[in-house]
Amino acid sequence: MSQQRHGSTPGEADGVPAFPDLPEATIARLPEYLRALHHLAETGAETVSSEGLAAAAGVNSAKLRKDLSHLGSYGTRGVGYDVALLVDQIEYILGLDKNRAVCLVGVGNLGHALAGYAGFASRGFRVVALFDADPKKVGEQINGLTVQHTDDLERVAAEESIAIGVIATPPGTAQAVADALVAAGVTSILNFAPGVLSVPSNVDVRKVDLAIELQILSFHEHRKASLTALPGGRSAPPANGGQEAVGS
């Protein structure tokens, strides 16, 4: 089976529909493949084997081949995957060629750090607006942007065609902020505030909660300690019981 040729529109060759219906777990791994591919490209690699890419992305190679087959990308026997082509295909599927506009609501401790992070631009996102409800924060300059009052959210969202809103407000105000983002036409939300948001079905919400990740690691610590303590001197299994990283 040959890899899709250069010059064709990613996702349209080899009978693969223009927009394949991907499993959520595959979608979650695509950014890892992309990160690994960008690194390979920086080192001058033009092709990569499935084993090499799998190792760089931290997944097993059978899973990687299955994931990439959803994109119509099979690699070439004995050669592997064309790095530049695979970057194009994954960026196309993730919609990263659109350079989407992002706003951040809540410019406190976390919001400051996020607003000051330069890495979003290189990953295909433009942070175009910062909002806060506290008049004392309004007017503050961070990374070339001026913090605006949330009262201006609807107007600015329309002017800047904001597609993604990031919530970094206290949990008690996150739902109201989500409602305001939805009313302003934002259809994707990344929520850092703990808790569950209620949104219309056309709005996608992803949440980031470092405390949950720590709690999962705590579970693994607890399990390792309890196995080490087993009578008969049975030793603890490898980290994560030999499984891949949590969430894979």
Ligand SMILES: NC(=O)c1ccc[n+]([C@@H]2O[C@H](COP(=O)([O-])OP(=O)(O)OC[C@H]3O[C@@H](n4cnc5c(N)ncnc54)[C@H](O)[C@@H]3O)[C@@H](O)[C@H]2O)c1
């Ligand atoms: N996901 C994570 O891993 C993680 C890590 C740290 C903090 N958090 C969460 O992130 C959120 C922010 O934490 P923080 O330490 O930056 O808090 P913070 O109190 O320093 O900042 C919150 C900011 O939100 C603003 N704000 C409050 N209500 C608002 C509203 N209705 N509209 C707009 N702005 C509003 C405040 O004025 C303040 O500037 C909290 O919910 C916290 O639990 C998440």
